[in-house]
Amino acid sequence: MVTLKKIYTSIGLFFLIILLGIIGFTSWYTVDESEQAVLLTFGKIDEGIIDPGLHFKMPWPIQDVKKLSKETFSLQFGYREENGEVVEEFPEDTKMITGDENIVLADLVVQWKITDPGKFLYNAKDPENILYNATSASLRGVIGSSKIDDVLTSGKAEVEANVRDLLTKLMEDYDIGISILAVKLQDVELPNEEVRKAFTQVTDAREMMNTKINEANKYSNKRRQEAEGEKDAIISKAEGDRAARIEKAKGDVAVFNALYNEYKKHPEITRKRLVLETLDQVLPNADVYIMSDDGGTIKYLPIRPLEGNQVVPTPKQQDSERSGKNE
Structure with missing residues (x-):
């Protein structure tokens, strides 16, 4: 015979099993690597983000867990x-x-x-x-x-x-x-399409303008570089000419000093030498002779270089030739 006591005992055992099941199933939780969780105690946030893994807590409804994704x-x-x-x-x-x-x-x-x-x-x-x-x-x-x-x-x-x-x-x-x-x-x-078309035309024109500006800048830079190169070449040539003229001037000074020293030693000889050298420079193709008077007969000695195998007669031979002609 089922008594009231057995009924109460059975009901108590049933609720106890349910309570133990709730405690057993709600006293732990896991958080995955892709998750983040927040722990609530009587509905109030107790902890923030919890590290992944297995965690324990007070059973529901004392504590509860809300999980959210970490994804973007x-x-x-x-x-x-x-x-x-x-x-x-x-x-x-x-x-x-x-x-x-x-x-x-x-x-x-x-x-x-x-x-x-x-x-x-x-x-x-x-x-x-x-x-x-x-x-x-x-x-x-x-x-x-x-x-x-x-x-x-x-x-x-x-x-x-x-x-x-x-x-x-x-x-x-x-x-x-x-x-x-x-x-x-x-x-x-x-x-709308009409506005898009008009704006496309404006954009194309602007791009063409930028292209022309870039081309002009490129040409300007090219010409500037060429001008810089020409300028450097002219400067370099001028520097070379300046150095050459300085060296030539130094050489001329050295020659002049050497002539001056010789002039101080032998002024007459040096003077005649300078005259002859000057004549040779001024009249390079002229025939130059050294002339002298001797008893009414002019004797001369040509000093122009011999041309070919032509023999220049000596002054005595020239006098003999004149005497034969007179006879």
Whole structure:
């Protein structure tokens, strides 16, 4: 016969087994390498990020564990992508006005991760939605203070950097445990085909202008280098001429000093020698003779170099020839 005592005992044993099971299954937990966890004691954060491995705690409901991923997440602003393909676009989110009052469509990707699980879980109801709205505000603020040329061409890197800095500041102010790793603009384009075509033409013209400027600078540098080379060559030649003239002047001085010393020793001989040398320099092709008078008959001695085998007669032979002719 089943008594009331046995019923109470059975119920007590049942609850005891359940309690022991809860204690056994909730007194330990594991944290994977790709996870981070936060330990709660009566709903209050007791510990922050816990190292990977096996850990023990007080059984539920005294202590509880919340686990979050350590991976890097991607926020796709202005579109939704699945398996590498865009499956949905949000043009109303991406339509913005630049600082020079032009309309552009801009979307981007934000790389972020959870750095404080406690703040991510309990400082905001929907931190990812806050991140999305903060991204929109940051991008619109930067685009709104930029010119359309910078946004569409060479200023994209600066836009990305400014959006990253502004979004990082907002996340620090909101204090929701999120860190921004990178911001990358995906597409920045004009709203319709006609505007895109006109802007493309302007961009092509600007690129052609830059090309011509680069070519002109290249030609200018080439001509400048050639001019520098010619200048150096002229200077070098002038330096060589200067050195040669200095050496020649030194040689002339040495010759003059030598002549002067000889002149002091033998002035008459040196004077005649100088006269003859000067005549030879001034009249190189002239016939030079040494003349003398002797009793009415002029005798001369040609000193021009002999030409061929012609024999020049001596003064006596010349007198004999004259006497024969007179007879």
